[in-house]
Amino acid sequence: xxxxxxxxxxxxxxxxxxPATERFLIRHIMYHLNKSPQELxxxxxxxxxxWTRATLGLLTEDRDIIDEYVLKMSKLSRSHQ
Amino acid sequence: MKLPSLPxxxxxxxxxxxxxxxxxxxALVVLTMLSPNASASSQYHFTSxxxxxxxxxxxxxxxxxxxxxxRGATAFKAYAGMINGSxxxxxxxxxxxxxxxxxxxxxxxxxxxxxxxxxxxxxxxxALIVLHDHVGSLFSLAVFYVLYRGSDRLHRVTRFQTWTRxxxxxxxxxxxxxxxxxxxxxxxxxxxxAGGSPNSLTYISSNILLITLIxxxxxxxxxxxxxxxxxxxxxxxxxxxxxxxxxxxxVRGLWTVIILSMAIQIITFASRYLAGMxxxxxxxxxxxxxxxxxxxxxFVREGAKKLAQLxxxx
Numbered sequence: 001x002x003x004x005x006x007x008x009x010x011x012x013x014x015x016x017x018x019p020a021t022e023r024f025l026i027r028h029i030m031y032h033l034n035k036s037p038q039e040l041x042x043x044x045x046x047x048x049x050x051w052t053r054a055t056l057g058l059l060t061e062d063r064d065i066i067d068e069y070v071l072k073m074s075k076l077s078r079s080h081q
Numbered sequence: 082m083k084l085p086s087l088p089x090x091x092x093x094x095x096x097x098x099x100x101x102x103x104x105x106x107x108a109l110v111v112l113t114m115l116s117p118n119a120s121a122s123s124q125y126h127f128t129s130x131x132x133x134x135x136x137x138x139x140x141x142x143x144x145x146x147x148x149x150x151x152r153g154a155t156a157f158k159a160y161a162g163m164i165n166g167s168x169x170x171x172x173x174x175x176x177x178x179x180x181x182x183x184x185x186x187x188x189x190x191x192x193x194x195x196x197x198x199x200x201x202x203x204x205x206x207x208a209l210i211v212l213h214d215h216v217g218s219l220f221s222l223a224v225f226y227v228l229y230r231g232s233d234r235l236h237r238v239t240r241f242q243t244w245t246r247x248x249x250x251x252x253x254x255x256x257x258x259x260x261x262x263x264x265x266x267x268x269x270x271x272x273x274x275a276g277g278s279p280n281s282l283t284y285i286s287s288n289i290l291l292i293t294l295i296x297x298x299x300x301x302x303x304x305x306x307x308x309x310x311x312x313x314x315x316x317x318x319x320x321x322x323x324x325x326x327x328x329x330x331x332v333r334g335l336w337t338v339i340i341l342s343m344a345i346q347i348i349t350f351a352s353r354y355l356a357g358m359x360x361x362x363x364x365x366x367x368x369x370x371x372x373x374x375x376x377x378x379x380f381v382r383e384g385a386k387k388l389a390q391l392x393x394x395x
Contacts, residue, residue, distance in 0.1 A: 018321020019169045019238055020391040031395055055394050059323055 005076075006037045009048070012072045016056070016065065028052060045077035092159040098181075102151045105188045106144045112195040113140055139364070142371040143191055146378075150184035153334065153378030156385040163392040169238040175231030176312075176335070180381065182224040183342055190217050207284045214281040214353075218294050221346055222301040228339065229304035232311035241314040248310050255306055259299050266295055280353045298346065305339045312336070327391055331384025337377025345370050 006025075014021040029037050032051045033044050040048075049070055056066045113136045127135065154177065161177040164170045193213050200206050235241075267287050281290055316332045319325060348370065352363040 014320050016321055016323045017391060018319050018324030019167065020164075020321065020324055020388075023164070023167065023392060027395060056323070058394050059390055060326060062326075065322055 005042065005045075006040045008076055009040065009045075009073070012069070012076060013052070015072075016069050024052075024055075028055070042077060045073065049073045049077070092155050092162055095155040095159065098151045098155050102147050102184075102188070105192060106140075106147060108192055109143065109195060110140055112192070112199075116195060116198045117201065135364075138368075142368050142375075143187075146371040146375045147184065147188055147191075149375035149378040149382075150180075150187065153338070153381035153385070154180040154184050156382040156389075157331075160385040160389045160392070163389055169235070172231050172234035172238065175227055175234060177231075179224055179228030179231055179308075180335075180338065182220075182227055183338060184378075186217075186220050186224050186342075187345075189220065207279075210279055211281045211284055214294060217346070217349075218297040218301075221342075222297040222304075224342075225301035225304040225308065225339075228308045229311075232308040232315070235311055235315040239315055239319045241311075241318040243307065243311055243314060251306060251310065255303060259303075262299065263291065263295060267291065298350065302343050302346075305343050309336050309339055324388075324391065327387040328384065330380045330387060334377050334380030334382070334384050337373060337380060341370055341374040341377055345374065 006029075010021055010025060013025055017024045026037055028048060028051050029035055029040060029044075033040070033047060035044070052073070053066060053070050056069060060066065114133065116136070157173075157180055158177040161170065161174040164173060190213075193216065197206075197209060197213060200209055236243075269282065269287070281294060285293075312332055312335050316325060316328045319328070345367065348363065348366055
């Protein structure tokens with residue numbers, strides 16, 4: 001269990017999703033990882049990145065924003081390994 | 082583990098709003114086409130065919146504006162429902178209510194306005210005229226108050242300053258406008274308006290109307306301006322690159338709707354109270370404003386749809 005990890009994911013995602021962050025992340029974690037946000041682990045990050053990347057692709061055509069988000073999330077994943 | 086339910090993509094009362102708007106349009110068509118008001122026709126020597134064509138050209142842009150208003154306001158209300166329970170929910174919900182009231186305001190004032198000529202020769206017509214004018218100003222005040230309250234609650238979501246040097250200049254411009262508006266109103270002597278209809282000044286002194294009619298309008302318009310400032314500041318300061326992108330059309334739409342609501346009220350008021358405006362000029366200006374008003378609600382709808390995508394794409 002890593003509440004700290006979830007907080008870091010929230011901080012990064014908030015730069016892109018603003019006030020919609022909590023709802024966005026809870027939806028992704030619960031639907032695609034079948035977990036509660038507090039149960040998020042380092043191993044879940046790559047899967048979470050793939051799902052959020054797909055969703056962001058539907059929300060914006062700006063590839064730079066998506067790549068930037070994925071890069072930050074990937075760094076987070078590596079720093080926790 | 083209980084999965085969170087996906088938010089509803091439409092507001093449960095959307096259909097009821099469309100049905101109401103449809104009925105209101107039918108009522109507007111019937112009232113306008115059967116209207117016994119012949120003062121403008123006789124004043125401009127219109128034939129009955131010209132009068133009917135003119136009536137149709139009035140009905141069409143109004144009906145379009147009402148329908149676009151319902152589309153935009155219900156879409157925004159649906160978005161407000163999706164984020165229920167979140168920190169920004171109460172602000173967004175109040176702004177959505179304000180938009181719905183804005184549409185209701187135009188529907189109600191349009192219908193009452195088209196009902197008045199039927200009572201022209203009835204006892205109590207004067208009271209109806211005064212009531213019509215005051216319902217308009219008080220309803221306007223209520224609408225802008227709700228919008229302002231909603232925009233003020235955005236402070237709870239993101240820190241932003243309403244009062245800056247730029248807002249002070251806007252305030253100065255509004256103060257000049259308000260003074261000019263009051264001076265014009267108090268210097269006006271009651272005569273027939275451009276359409277030849279009487280107004281509250283025919284029956285009540287301008288000093289009383291300054292408090293009961295002009296003050297609510299000015300207070301409402303002032304709150305409308307503050308609402309625009311708050312919404313812009315929020316959109317500029319709120320976190321989230323994608324959220325801000327989604328907010329863009331919404332802000333543009335809200336600005337358009339609020340400013341044009343004010344403009345339509347000012348023009349309507351001026352046409353009823355300030356002599357010297359030609360009927361054709363007033364109508365053309367109102368058509369243009371109504372089209373832009375509908376466009377504003379189109380932006381609101383697009384913005385609400387974009388924000389809703391942030392909430393429903395799994």
